[in-house]
Amino acid sequence: MTEFLSKSFYDTYLACRERDWGEALAAASGADVEQALRRVHLSFSDFLALLSPAAEAHLEPMAQKARALTLRYFGRTIQLYAPIYVSDYCENSCLYCSFSSRNRRKRKKLSLEEIDREAAFIAGTGLQHILLLTGESKKESPVGYLRDCVQVLRRHFSSVAIEVYPLSEEDYAGLVAEGVDGLTLYQETYDESLYRVLHPAGPKRNFRYRLEAPERGAAARMRQVNIGALLGLADWRREILMVGLHARYLQDRFPEVEIGASVPRLRPFAGAFQGSCEVGDRNIVQAILALRLFLPRLGIALSTREDSCFRDSLIPLGITRMSAGSCTSVGGYTVPDEAEDAFAQFEIADSRSIPEMMARLREKGYDPVLKDWIFGL
Template identity: 30%
Template sequence: MPMARTETTAQWQKNLIKQDEIDRYLSSGKDFIDDEAIENEIKANSSASPERIREIVKKAFDIKLMDSADVAALLSVTDPALKEEIFAAAREIKMKVYDKRVVTFAPLYCSSKCVNACSYCGFRCGNEAIERRVLSLDEVEAEARVLASKIGHKRLVMVYGEHPDTDADYIAETMCRVYSIKDPVRGGVGEIRRVNINAAPLPIEGLVKLREAGIGTYQVFQETYHHDTYRKVHPEGTLKGNYPWRLYALHRAMDAGIDDVAVGALFGLYDWKFEVMGLVAHARDLEKRFGLGPHTVSVPRLEPAADTDFSWVKHWVSDEDFRYLIAVIRLAIPYAGLIVTNREKPEMIRSVIKMCTQRDADTRVGIGAYSDAFPETEAGAINHQQEEKQQFMLGDTRSLDAIIRELVDMGHIVSFCTAGYRCGRTGKKIMDALSSGQEGCFCKLNAVLTFQEWLEDFATGDTKEKGSKIIDKEMEEIRARVPADFSKAQLEHLEKGLLRIRAGERDLYF
């Protein structure tokens, strides 16, 4: 359980924000989001010629962060044929940087207690329709055990409300408990090898604790980059109401030694074009100060939540605009992983997945929902869409096995690789490798090994048969790319690795 406290919640809130950990990043007392400048840039580039758009698309293949004026120009495109060229380029760039692999993960919600009052969130503090809980360490372990040993996930995003009961110490303790799981499964071991954290902004001293506990990527989404909208949806006097404290959360993480950070916007709070410009500005400031941008970008849309009124929303994002903004982000921040989640319905995810690199599967967003949905006696017997326990409603509730089967049918290989983080390929090293295409080669090899491991340990018969065929196809491609992209020694190591995994060895990687 969370540690016993002597300070009150009010004292905790007062002491959490360190003003000097905002001021150090400001320029002449201002943050890097200039609302008026962004709006003017969008307007100034609203009539870009097809020739200019094609030049911008061509430059995107250099795998560098795009100039803001060029991003604004892409956002102005309305011609369907020209949009199709941009979609095609987004798919090609994804292939150039990440190949055909798609990484899967699951969120693990550890708490529904929150001191904030965000107008769009089911977990807001004044919402009496939500059951409030903070999982004990044993409960966190039970949830993670389902994910690791019954479903077969290797990566988690652990999610926490902003509350004194879920401070940095609690987050670090839950991470350590998850990493401790080593369960025997069909042919190997059920374990979580990579824990990413989606939590509220923390001071540097708290972020150091997360780094020491083995954090993967630290996610803090700004929700909306538009200052006025931010103030309207995050009431004054709440912790989340402090715009710059949240905006510089990832800067503090970098200074704490966490070199994999993730940005995101909640599309629908304000104009989606502005939010895309904000994401690129965020990446640019990280690059300027630390030499590397975000490891991933997430693109959640507003979704219904228990007892939450959305009549005030004026910027709902259409399916057409949602697909297009994903394409623009893929070109604008081409080195970053791009995450689409089960907020979206299956047909939407299918339509954008060739531009994306990650998606969740077998997802539950309620507190204790995995244990509820997978009781020991009858797996899957309980409905996991329980409004009183979760932050929002899901669009895709299919199993990991079913989603993997679909991805394979679409020509993807599913990767469970976490090798880069244990081999030191993080931060600037992985960004340089992604830009050069080298990381894509490592990822292709490791995707083959880790997917074979998952097929051996968790796949149903049909999924294993289809998965084996995609591995055979990947092996043919790798052999054809020797010696241009892969050495003969790498190929031999890979072939031996597959045999070793089929014989019972686990966690092999390059």
């Protein structure tokens, strides 16, 4: 697989972009899927077979193998985390996101005191892993503000990860020095021409800068780097193919970093764009299974974008981390006055509280893990 290892993932991406993946996916046969299922170490072609339409007839054996691998490498545990949205000021105009600057809404940025209150509220549930999120605004939420946020959060949590706009390696290193251990950054779509259409204005237009951000974060000594595509924007099979390739690239180049992926699906939001490609439950399942079989140690996170029933069913198939008790609006946990006119980045489909989520996990035979890190290690 190291034949894909290039200086930057963008080079790998360019080399792969020319191939007709649609044709390759359509050409994969049931026999290819069965062969992939027999292998211990899967090749990229095996991964492609597992994402193909032909594999849809093999979801059960794929699920059996995925569950066995997940149990072996991650045990009967699910790590829980919560997001904290600190600012929804945004200079971008992503067609699929409610934080888009085109949505003329009142914006909000939390003061450090408010963040402290939100953090105390979340930490009160026992959660020790927090994910800090902001919209992209160098003016309202610059790196200095993020550093201040981390200094507040570190008083409450064992692990602080970020999901913010792409930064330089130097800025990532600065945040790592403050104790940030994880980076989540979704490419949204790996189709560069569609990416340009979906991001008509703002700094996010730079496809390559975003694509290379995970490797900058890894180079800056982040512990965990999570990638993903927002499914529903383009053909999901090709997107997951690229997510798998990207994850594999990062694993090859940064063996000490834990690489993770997510399969977020487009949710209703304040805006009109609903995505052009439908992604059914069956497709999400196939995506998770293919990723698990291709990359057995890949962390796979599942957010509250999906409803409780579907989330529960996905747990044994390869999920390792779940957000819970989430609020996706700024100040949503403890600032009720603000919450009334606040708007969420996406609609939450699973609104169970942390204790409810923990009880459900235990019922399903899983240990909800609230702490799995030592701050500042």
